[in-house]
Amino acid sequence: MSRCDELGQCSSEPGRITRLYLDEPMRAVHVRLSEWMHQAGLSPHVDNAGNCIGRLRSQTGEKVLLVGSHLDSVPGAGRYDGVLGVLIGVAVSEWLAGCDLPFHFDVMGFSEEEGVRFKMPYLGSAAVAGRFDPEWLLREDDKQTSMREAMASFGLSPDELESCRYTPSEVIGFVEPHLEQGPVLERLEQPVGVVTGIVGQSRLQLAFRGEAGHAGTAPMSGRRDALVAASAFVQTVRDTALSIDGLKATVGSLRVCPNASNVIPGVVELTLDVRHLADDVRRYGVDTLVDAGHSLAEAEHCTFEVLEETAQHSVNADARLMTMLSDTIKECHGGPVLLESGAGHDAAIMGQVFPMAMLFLRHPGGVSHHPDERVELNDVATAIEVLGQYVLRLASDFSQHESA
Structure with missing residues (x-):
């Protein structure tokens, strides 16, 4: 939670959180996040789309489980949208310390989801999913800076975006923890829920x-x-x-x-x-x-x-990953809540290429894209425990299938 507060200070506007694709505050976020990833045992790097990714390396497996969310914000944002999901991934890495998973565990801090600067959303996850259209590089922001120019100024190589791509054969799945951005979990007095699909x-x-x-x-x-x-x-x-x-x-x-x-x-x-x-x-x-x-x-x-x-397009969660996440919540906390997502997420892009699941956290007040955005400390702790146990469940299931 204190890390969410710290990243909230990385903003292009005084007095409120505004963090756009490849602006200087994003560079500051990468520095802090890379430090925390390293402390958690992850090996961090920034890819050519500006995604900050940390890997918990497996000694025995070659495939990879992806977990994370986005680091950019809308103008005048709250502290938790996107960022919370990335930092939960880092916390789960700490929670898994000493475990030799049968697959790599990559925490994804996507560079752009909101679509504010270049009027095009999901740039970071599109690159990871192999869905980045090179014509987007010609788009200009309000200052007539092209996306290609912005990437080059940030130290990226826009002609090498293919290097960001993960292939379906190597990815076990993608899991995104995120605020619900709605009232359902609060009304049901439940700390977490499982997403069935994204509109x-x-x-x-x-x-x-x-x-x-x-x-x-x-x-x-x-x-x-x-x-x-x-x-x-x-x-x-x-x-x-x-x-x-x-x-x-x-x-x-x-x-x-x-x-x-x-x-x-x-x-x-x-x-x-x-x-x-x-x-x-x-x-x-x-x-x-x-x-x-x-x-x-x-x-x-x-x-x-x-x-x-x-x-x-609307995207349904992967039935197997969704069921396993529901079972994990049931073991850790009690009966899971199933709900759809009315907001767009990186999971909508990732789910077009890889098996996808989403873990929603209760959002008191349901006010998002706003400084009054809130989340409860105990709910975050529950989400970390659920996601950590979920990774271990996936690891056991993966090992059984591999040995069979």
Whole structure:
């Protein structure tokens, strides 16, 4: 917990936690995390995607179990989102001291999950999973720095990202400990739970285009006000999500141009985030909202455009790993809680390539991506014990299968 506090001091903004992909605070995190990994018996290194990875080396096995989460944050974040899962992995390494596992144990500190700096999430886990698209290197941040330039400035080799990749044949599985970021475990008074699956997610960059004009001289009738169309769209997003069971849809960012008090908005660019556990329902929601955008734009004599759309499919947890995690919780604490994840995680990328499981921790208040983010000390202790016992259970099962 004190280590979470210490990493919370690594921020690009005074007074609040903001840590983006390959910024200087991330370098400071790597230094501290590498020290703690070394103390826990792990051999740390930073790969060419900026992931900080520590290995507890097996003397007898060649395959590897991956455990971890992400190190970056949203602007104004809490201390535990992502970071807690990495540090739980380090603590489990200490817990396993003296055990010769039949496989390597790699603690993963993914460099980027939130997608803030380059408007593209899961960069770190995509590289590990072999899903990194080289075209992403051309993306630019708000300061017109390309991803390629950022990697080079950080001391990485963007042309050697293939070196980050783990192959499915060598990976036993990936396990991500993480705050629930929701209220279920708190309501059930349970410290930890097992994730059954991660919802699919669509992220869109949209634009309404009208015509700027003088706020005092342009008649109200006949205006092509892009913000009026965009405002109606925001309300439509909310109403549509309420009308479809389980759908989450959010407009989280708007950029108004020219953004002056006495000028009619000519262009509004905005984001749309749509999520659902069923991919067909999510796609229906996206199609419905895009159609609505065109209709609302036409009503205001504007145009509507989809500038970019990315999507992550829903991912189910691996049945075997999930069952073993449930059995471990039952032995350590009592009956496990099974729940889906409404938030995206690195496990969604890793689960497309490797067997995946997630361990959720109770999140008092359920407030995440915010300084009020909380976790209880005893729940963290429970998670470390559960994950440590889980690794030993996997080791025993692995040895039995290998000998058979």
